[in-house]
Amino acid sequence: MHPLINHYTVERPLPLEDLLVEIGFGRGEFTVKLARENPDRKVLGVETSGISVEKLLKRVLREGLRNVLIAHMDAYWCFNLLLREGSVERIYMNYPDPWFKKRHTKRRITREENLYVFARRLRQGGEILIRTDHHPFVEYTIEQAKGLGCFEASVRTVTVEDPLTKYERRWVSMGREIYELRLSKLREPEPRPVRTVKEVVGVFPVKVEGREPAPDRIAGREFKLGEGIYLKTFGFHRTEDTILVEALLSEMGFVQKFYIEFRRKGSAWVVDVSRFSQVIRTENLQRSVEVLAQEGFTP
Numbered sequence: 001m002h003p004l005i006n007h008y009t010v011e012r013p014l015p016l017e018d019l020l021v022e023i024g025f026g027r028g029e030f031t032v033k034l035a036r037e038n039p040d041r042k043v044l045g046v047e048t049s050g051i052s053v054e055k056l057l058k059r060v061l062r063e064g065l066r067n068v069l070i071a072h073m074d075a076y077w078c079f080n081l082l083l084r085e086g087s088v089e090r091i092y093m094n095y096p097d098p099w100f101k102k103r104h105t106k107r108r109i110t111r112e113e114n115l116y117v118f119a120r121r122l123r124q125g126g127e128i129l130i131r132t133d134h135h136p137f138v139e140y141t142i143e144q145a146k147g148l149g150c151f152e153a154s155v156r157t158v159t160v161e162d163p164l165t166k167y168e169r170r171w172v173s174m175g176r177e178i179y180e181l182r183l184s185k186l187r188e189p190e191p192r193p194v195r196t197v198k199e200v201v202g203v204f205p206v207k208v209e210g211r212e213p214a215p216d217r218i219a220g221r222e223f224k225l226g227e228g229i230y231l232k233t234f235g236f237h238r239t240e241d242t243i244l245v246e247a248l249l250s251e252m253g254f255v256q257k258f259y260i261e262f263r264r265k266g267s268a269w270v271v272d273v274s275r276f277s278q279v280i281r282t283e284n285l286q287r288s289v290e291v292l293a294q295e296g297f298t299p
């Protein structure tokens, strides 16, 4: 299995047990360390940053680490769409973005909605281990976890005796407080509805006859497909028989980037998601193809 998860080909949910997961791996040192220390376990790194993903992927391939998987996506959606209930043993979050401003707290990785999907994927007795130097973040997370009634929370201050990264060692020796918050799963949380996307078996191409593509009509635009559902387009690349339009679809916060391809076929044009785009096929992806096929041709 290639370390970078391809939504298009991967078996979902992943057929794995006792997973160790790091959310927001940044430079990836911790994921690599975890993989080395647990050679017989699968370690999954989850990141939204493309640069971080590229860096870790290169390192994993270079060092031949066979037990690392990388998901380039938001952690909520990774757990929601890729992981089986009870299949995770431990989740690590090291210095997650604390979002200092109050109006940003909704985006915090440890909001109740996220902790709920994390809890469902954890096995009984599994845990979430968080390191942070921001105490209000610890308090916020404990408060959010309380709402679920399935975790036991404990906090301690990290000391020089603990295994530390070189940055942590420097911080601790400078007298900076680092907190380790442990959320241990005691029981299943009460079931509740979750935000999700509607998947379809396949996305069908749209055939357009008797008209010529006009990609400048659709490039750099935003289409509202429904409440909380936006399709954005960027630039396009054109050759004689193909046009690739760069697009981004955001459905209730689930973001996918892909290319829509216009391909000449005889006297007609076919509009489809590029076969090089690794997407989860959703209802709104189908609608995106339809909207761009409708708008992207000369009248």
Ligand SMILES: C[S@@+](CC[C@H](N)C(=O)[O-])C[C@H]1O[C@@H](n2cnc3c(N)ncnc32)[C@H](O)[C@@H]1O
Pocket (backbone or CB within 6 Å): 023, 024, 025, 026, 027, 046, 047, 048, 049, 052, 073, 074, 075, 076, 093, 094, 095, 096, 097, 109
């Ligand atoms: C402050 S950095 C910490 C990086 C690393 N863990 C460390 O200790 O240096 C937080 C990281 O979390 C990632 N991140 C933020 N929100 C995320 C989410 N919802 N899902 C996955 N990764 C996320 C960011 O891209 C960033 O790389």
